[in-house]
Amino acid sequence: xxxxxxxxxxxxxxxxxxxxxxxxxxxxxxxxxxxxxxxxxxxxxxxxxxxxxxxxxxxxxxxxxxxxxxxxxxxxxxxxxxxxxxxxxxxxxxxxxxxxxxxxxxxxxxxxxxxxxxxxxxxxxxxxxxxxxxxxxxxxxxxxxxxxxxxxxxxxxxxxxxxxxxxxxxxxxxxxxxxxxxxxxxxxxxxxxxxxxxxxxxxxxxxxxxxxxxxxxxxxxxxxxxxxxxxxxxxxxxxxxxxxxxxxxxxxxxxxxxxxxxxxxxxxxxxxxxxxxxxxxxxxxxxxxxxxxxxxxxxxxxxxxxxxxxxxxxxxxxxxxxxxxxxxxxxxxxxxxxxxxxxxxxxxxxxxxxxxxxxxxxxxxxxxxxxxxxxxxxxxxxxxxxxxxxxxxxxxxxxxxxxxxxxxxxxxxxxxxxxxxxxxxxxxxxxxxxxxxxxxxxxxxxxxxxxxxxxxxxxxxxxx
Numbered sequence: 001x002x003x004x005x006x007x008x009x010x011x012x013x014x015x016x017x018x019x020x021x022x023x024x025x026x027x028x029x030x031x032x033x034x035x036x037x038x039x040x041x042x043x044x045x046x047x048x049x050x051x052x053x054x055x056x057x058x059x060x061x062x063x064x065x066x067x068x069x070x071x072x073x074x075x076x077x078x079x080x081x082x083x084x085x086x087x088x089x090x091x092x093x094x095x096x097x098x099x100x101x102x103x104x105x106x107x108x109x110x111x112x113x114x115x116x117x118x119x120x121x122x123x124x125x126x127x128x129x130x131x132x133x134x135x136x137x138x139x140x141x142x143x144x145x146x147x148x149x150x151x152x153x154x155x156x157x158x159x160x161x162x163x164x165x166x167x168x169x170x171x172x173x174x175x176x177x178x179x180x181x182x183x184x185x186x187x188x189x190x191x192x193x194x195x196x197x198x199x200x201x202x203x204x205x206x207x208x209x210x211x212x213x214x215x216x217x218x219x220x221x222x223x224x225x226x227x228x229x230x231x232x233x234x235x236x237x238x239x240x241x242x243x244x245x246x247x248x249x250x251x252x253x254x255x256x257x258x259x260x261x262x263x264x265x266x267x268x269x270x271x272x273x274x275x276x277x278x279x280x281x282x283x284x285x286x287x288x289x290x291x292x293x294x295x296x297x298x299x300x301x302x303x304x305x306x307x308x309x310x311x312x313x314x315x316x317x318x319x320x321x322x323x324x325x326x327x328x329x330x331x332x333x334x335x336x337x338x339x340x341x342x343x344x345x346x347x348x349x350x351x352x353x354x355x356x357x358x359x360x361x362x363x364x365x366x367x368x369x370x371x372x373x374x375x376x377x378x379x380x381x382x383x384x385x386x387x388x389x390x391x392x393x394x395x396x397x398x399x400x401x402x403x404x405x406x407x408x409x410x411x412x413x414x415x416x417x418x419x420x421x422x423x424x425x426x427x428x429x430x431x432x433x434x435x436x437x438x439x440x441x442x443x444x445x446x447x448x449x450x451x452x453x454x455x456x457x458x459x460x461x462x463x464x
Contacts, residue, residue, distance in 0.1 A: 003185030037062030112352025146440025148404035162219020172202035213254030225409035387438035
């Protein structure tokens with residue numbers, strides 16, 4: 001169980017946010033409170049569980065605090081909704097579709113002699129509040145991180161965060177993951193999963209070693225992007241930081257992050273911003289269409305398993321187990337395809353003889369489709385990936401000197417973050433943060449284009 005220091009850290013974070021907004025420009029205050037809160041606050045179960053509300057944890061307290069400061073300090077510019085009608089529609093669907101899900105799932109589910117309870121209006125209210133809290137980093141970033149300078153600040157914040165976090169990561173690589181236990185009094189995950197390749201995989205204050213390595217990957221990509229496109233006097237220092245962070249990632253012993261790094265680092269170094277944007281678009285398209293391809297049998301599972309078995313039989317067995325569960329859960333989801341089965345494990349398959357849940361949900365996409373239906377999946381994934389599509393539309397016919405080249409690596413990072421939700425379930429506030437920042441910049445580019453077109457029309461006069 002978390003110690004008093006864990007709860008104290010969460011309780012004082014709103015005060016930290018107040019100080020940050022008073023001392024820093026609003027964009028940097030948002031970046032600092034969200035990124036630092038994500039990296040250093042304790043993971044659930046540390047949190048506050050109030051009646052009628054979802055638990056307030058490190059994933060919601062920093063964003064909620066920053067949102068309140070936005071309302072208090074900038075009430076004249078308090079308009080949280082995006083300007084894109086598509087984004088508004090997806091946002092409203094994301095927030096309020098759980099109400100319809102609850103209305104369609106009020107009856108119990110029976111598995112033999114075992115019963116899973118139905119949902120209530122109270123459940124729907126709790127999920128709606130949770131969805132609103134999840135979207136706060138998106139809304140904050142769209143409002144305060146919408147310029148080219150803000151994109152640069154975001155990448156610099158990832159660079160600084162990676163350098164700072166690399167120190168406790170190196171400590172845990174040497175001593176084993178102990179910092180969360182020493183500071184907050186509990187292990188945040190199964191300790192056996194920290195042992196990899198004859199050593200330890202660091203977690204620090206995140207939920208799993210995967211997330212620590214993935215954050216470091218984001219820092220590395222951000223640093224290489226700054227080295228290539230940033231205007232710094234000492235670019236050699238930026239390159240040195242990138243190489244140092246890459247070395248720490250190798251020591252972190254996370255295969256998935258290694259594979260992503262092997263693909264992304266050469267892409268940032270070798271390819272132009274236009275090709276990076278095209279790659280981001282392709283990854284985004286694959287991420288949002290994968291469930292549909294899976295459902296109609298277009299994913300070549302047999303060939304993938306055969307290729308995996310030739311590399312590592314254990315990995316192939318794990319992948320086959322995942323595919324089997326996904327197929328069973330997809331078949332279950334087809335009974336309620338639009339709005340899903342809701343919560344209480346109603347989307348799972350239960351053994352009617354002993355009441356044991358037989359299926360395991362790993363990827364976030366299958367959780368969304370099972371619980372909130374295809375509309376819930378499209379709302380979340382569509383909202384996260386819409387900025388990539390809008391930026392591609394806004395930049396494909398522009399000269400490269402008319403927009404920030406840093407948006408291409410950011411779009412690539414966002415697409416990879418969402419792509420990673422196919423095998424993994426945890427959606428972090430940083431993914432929402434990047435999506436909101438890129439949406440804000442896409443709106444800025446669109447405003448500039450519309451103003452230019454308006455000026456052109458004003459200058460035109462008919463010749464008589």
